[in-house]
Amino acid sequence: MTEPGFFSQEWAVAVGEALAAGPTEGVRTDKLPMYWDFFDKVRAGYASSWALGCRDLPAGIAATPAYLHVEWGGGTVTGCRIAGMDEQQKATYVFGMDYADWRALHDGYDAQRTVMYRKILVEEGNVLEFFKGIYFFTECLGIIGRVPADFAALAVH
Amino acid sequence: MTERKSPTAVLSEGPRALSDEQVREIEEADLKGVLGVDIDDVIEYVHKDLKSLPDFTTLYRRYLKQRWDVYDLDFTQDKIDWAERMTEAERQSFLAIASGFHHGERQVEIELPVFMIGASEEEKLHIAAQIEDEARHTVFFDRFYREVVGLQGDDIMDILDASFPWVAETFVGPFGLLAYQADEVRKNPYDERARVRYGTTYFLWIEGVLALSVMKVTLSYARWRGFLPAYYTGFTATCRDESRHVQGGMKYLQDAVRKDPSMVNEIHETLRTILTLAGVASREVVYEPLGWTQEEVKLLFNQQLRRKLNDVGIRLTPDLEAMVGSVQPVLAGG
Numbered sequence: 001m002t003e004p005g006f007f008s009q010e011w012a013v014a015v016g017e018a019l020a021a022g023p024t025e026g027v028r029t030d031k032l033p034m035y036w037d038f039f040d041k042v043r044a045g046y047a048s049s050w051a052l053g054c055r056d057l058p059a060g061i062a063a064t065p066a067y068l069h070v071e072w073g074g075g076t077v078t079g080c081r082i083a084g085m086d087e088q089q090k091a092t093y094v095f096g097m098d099y100a101d102w103r104a105l106h107d108g109y110d111a112q113r114t115v116m117y118r119k120i121l122v123e124e125g126n127v128l129e130f131f132k133g134i135y136f137f138t139e140c141l142g143i144i145g146r147v148p149a150d151f152a153a154l155a156v157h
Numbered sequence: 158m159t160e161r162k163s164p165t166a167v168l169s170e171g172p173r174a175l176s177d178e179q180v181r182e183i184e185e186a187d188l189k190g191v192l193g194v195d196i197d198d199v200i201e202y203v204h205k206d207l208k209s210l211p212d213f214t215t216l217y218r219r220y221l222k223q224r225w226d227v228y229d230l231d232f233t234q235d236k237i238d239w240a241e242r243m244t245e246a247e248r249q250s251f252l253a254i255a256s257g258f259h260h261g262e263r264q265v266e267i268e269l270p271v272f273m274i275g276a277s278e279e280e281k282l283h284i285a286a287q288i289e290d291e292a293r294h295t296v297f298f299d300r301f302y303r304e305v306v307g308l309q310g311d312d313i314m315d316i317l318d319a320s321f322p323w324v325a326e327t328f329v330g331p332f333g334l335l336a337y338q339a340d341e342v343r344k345n346p347y348d349e350r351a352r353v354r355y356g357t358t359y360f361l362w363i364e365g366v367l368a369l370s371v372m373k374v375t376l377s378y379a380r381w382r383g384f385l386p387a388y389y390t391g392f393t394a395t396c397r398d399e400s401r402h403v404q405g406g407m408k409y410l411q412d413a414v415r416k417d418p419s420m421v422n423e424i425h426e427t428l429r430t431i432l433t434l435a436g437v438a439s440r441e442v443v444y445e446p447l448g449w450t451q452e453e454v455k456l457l458f459n460q461q462l463r464r465k466l467n468d469v470g471i472r473l474t475p476d477l478e479a480m481v482g483s484v485q486p487v488l489a490g491g
Binding site for chain 2: 034110112117121122127128129134138
């Protein structure tokens with residue numbers, strides 16, 4: 001089965017489905033119930049949107065920078081698509097990340113250090129408000145990283 | 158060396174005055190002499206000047222007298238203690254706590270330089286010294302993990318990666334926030350509100366509360382059991398360095414609020430985010446092998462936070478007061 005290309009609309013749809021499904025049972029068993037209670041509480045009330053950018057996407061797929069635009073509401077994902085520069089301005093939080101770091105996340109680099117080592121940064125949005133949901137965000141970033149994506153096809157372009 | 162108390166004895170002691178002799182012993186001890194200094198006295202020493210904070214030049218002069226050479230430490234006995242005298246439960250408990258510090262020291266080292274840009278010239282001296290302190294503390298943990306724990310790697314990041322499995326998922330709360338606040342300061346280095354928010358996370362929470370609490374847990378264990386002499390020496394010297402950092406950081410926050418009383422809102426907003434995150438734990442850490450219970454560690458956190466706020470004169474709003482009660486220990490520092 002062919003994997004959808006990284007930052008393609010097909011990949012964005014798969015990311016939306018994975019985020020809506022949430023962390024797998026395997027992931028949940030590794031941490032305390034208290035941690036997941038917090039995650040579930042944040043998710044239930046989350047009404048913000050993310051524009052997750054790739055600053056240096058190789059040419060041929062989308063205009064650079066391109067954004068994975070994720071919208072939340074009612075405890076689930078209400079929209080997930082690839083968007084251009086103009087649409088990112090509508091997001092509550094705009095993030096910047098390099099292609100190499102997206103690929104590292106996909107190859108198993110953990111979401112916590114991706115944030116802590118500034119591989120992904122908030123470019124627009126209120127940092128203090130964003131961090132009230134940081135455990136929710138890092139778990140979601142981990143989910144996004146685990147969605148299959150074809151980086152090789154992108155490299156050909 | 159004074160009488161060895163149980164690790165948690167200090168919880169019921171409350172604030173106490175140090176004698177002139179005790180202060181002199183802490184301030185003037187060389188690295189060898191630090192082994193004889195009681196960690197409880199050093200933590201008390203951190204608070205000694207909080208009500209009348211020393212200026213930045215005084216702190217810089219203290220740094221010049223107190224700096225120590227991390228390569229003078231000899232970890233030979235620590236390696237024996239670790240492998241032959243400590244139980245597996247003690248080792249695992251120790252790593253669960255110390256690893257947050259291993260990473261915390263690296264984080265506070267690299268996030269501090271941007272704060273220097275908007276500082277006064279005297280404060281720049283103090284911050285430059287603090288950056289060197291944090292770099293030395295990073296090397297201290299790198300040596301401990303290589304030479305005592307036995308982790309292997311070609312460079313500092315290899316060893317950080319190797320100890321990362323012991324770091325809790327909640328570490329990203331305070332340290333991710335610091336990284337992003339440092340980025341805000343990088344973009345607007347003279348934005349005093351951004352600097353106060355950054356200072357609240359770095360100096361008040363990470364150094365004033367998390368670091369001193371975690372230092373106390375592992376150091377009182379080492380002193381109580383008579384184990385890990387080089388760790389005790391280097392980390393107690395680190396704690397003495399932290400006293401300058403906490404005092405400098407509290408002076409910065411106190412001055413900022415005195416100049417503009419509305420700055421207390423930035424402190425409160427930052428604490429609101431921090432305390433939201435601090436009410437959550439992702440892993441269960443067993444403290445008992447080191448002589449502590451989770452409730453005692455929570456009490457220690459609470460005491461450390463209260464003392465900083467009281468001494469610097471920052472009052473909490475009722476909602477923040479309620480949040481303080483639900484804080485879970487975060488096993489990290491810097």
